[in-house]
Amino acid sequence: MTAASRARLLAELGRYDQAEAELRLGLLARPGDPDLLALLSAVLRLxxxxxxxxxxADAAIQAGPGSAGAHAERAENLIALSRTREAVEAASEAARLRPGEPEVHRVLARAHAAGREFGRARTAARQALAFDPRSVPSLLTLAEVERIAGRRRAAARATRAALAEDPEHPGGRWLIALLNAERLHVGAAMRGLRELAADHPDRLRAEALAWPILGVLAGLRRGLAVGLPLTLAVRLATPWWSLAGLFSQGIALVVAVVVVSFTARVLLPAGRMPWRCLALLPRRAVVTELVAAGVSVPLLLWYGLSAAWPPLALAALAVGVLIISGTLRVRVTSLNPR
Structure with a gap:
């Protein structure tokens, strides 16, 4: 078995450190091998x-400028780094070098989708499907393009077509769960994720199973970041508008009711699983967000019913803590994806 074969097997098992070690040993014997360097790039990305x-990937291209696989791998990494224009250029070069390879068209589709060029992304995904209309990877690429574009029905159709070919495919099952989550079909999404986690325990991070809590916190940050300043701005207009105080109270009550309704709609059907996964997340940050959100809503209700300044000021403070803590947590998570 070659170093590349062993590395691929180890990577499939999620043992990326060992896969990297195998490839670096292989490169000692074959320095500058573009295929080994491209495979090393893929392992490091995963x-x-x-x-x-x-x-x-850059080293692979320097060693073999005509390697379509190296250009495609470079595109994948540029997508991960949100350098979408460069990703499209790299993926286009890969497609030019190897136009008969479905994978390079799938990479090009992902690059265009990352750049919000959905028409071109669909064209590239369908080009990949033209080689094999029943290809599961190509169907899932099209599904992901449609999901990012906001066309959830089209995404679901493509995903179901992929699962018809391979009912146990983890990528297809993950995408169905994700689509259910986006449509707030919380119970169905959690069932799918629990089953996927049981079959592929190394595939899902804690964030995936705790998405109802994290999703609620994200929604609360967005909602309260708009609702509370609006409430405050209208209240400050009282000297010029006699009804401003009453309208401000009404806004506060509406915001609080919407927030509570949204939270209940997501968390009640989710069950206990998301809460169990909190231990695997940056707990201090999440708990801070939960406390800040939990405090801000009763304070808004208090203000809405009493028109007193102190609860509104305290609510503003709590929302500030919620936004800052959430922003810092998301940033830390993005810098430490594993």
Whole structure:
């Protein structure tokens, strides 16, 4: 078995450190091998190290400028780094070098989708499907393009077509769960994720199973970041508008009721699983967000019923803590994807 074969097997098992070690040993014997360097780039990317992976892809291209696989891998890393224009250029070069390879068209589709060029992304995905209309990877690429574009029905159709070919495919099952989550079909999404986690325990991070809590917190940050300043702004207009105080109270009550309704709609059907996964998340940040959100809503209700300034001021403070803590947590998570 070659170093590349062993590395692929280890990567499939999620043992990325060992796969990297195998490839680096192989490169000692065959320095500058573009295929080994491209495979090293893929392993580093899967391990959550896109900067290192991009360096390996660049080395692969330098060693073999005509390697379509190296250009495609470079595109994948540029997508991960949100450098979408460069990703499209790299993926287009891969497609030019190997136009008969479905995978390079799938990479091009992902690059266009990352750049919000959905028409071109669909064209590339369908080009990949033209080689094999029943290809599960190509169907799922089209599904992901449609999901990002906001066309959830089209995404669901493509995903079901993929699962008809391979009912146990983890990518298809994940996408169905994700689509259910986006449509707030919380119970169905959690069932799908629990089953997927049982069959593929190494595939899902804690964030995936805790998405109802994280999703609620994200929704509360957005909603309260709009609702509370609006409430405050209308209240400050009282000297010029006699009804401003009453309208401000009404806004506060509406915001509080909407927030509570949204939270209940998501968390009640989710069950206990998301809460069990909190232990695997940055707990201090999440707990801070939960406390800040839990405090801000009763304070808004208090203000809406009493028109007193102190609860509105305290609610503003709590929402500020919620937004800052959530922003810092998301940033830390993005810097530490594993």
């Amino acid at each position: 391990a959550g190290r896109p900067d290192d992976a991009l360096a390996a």
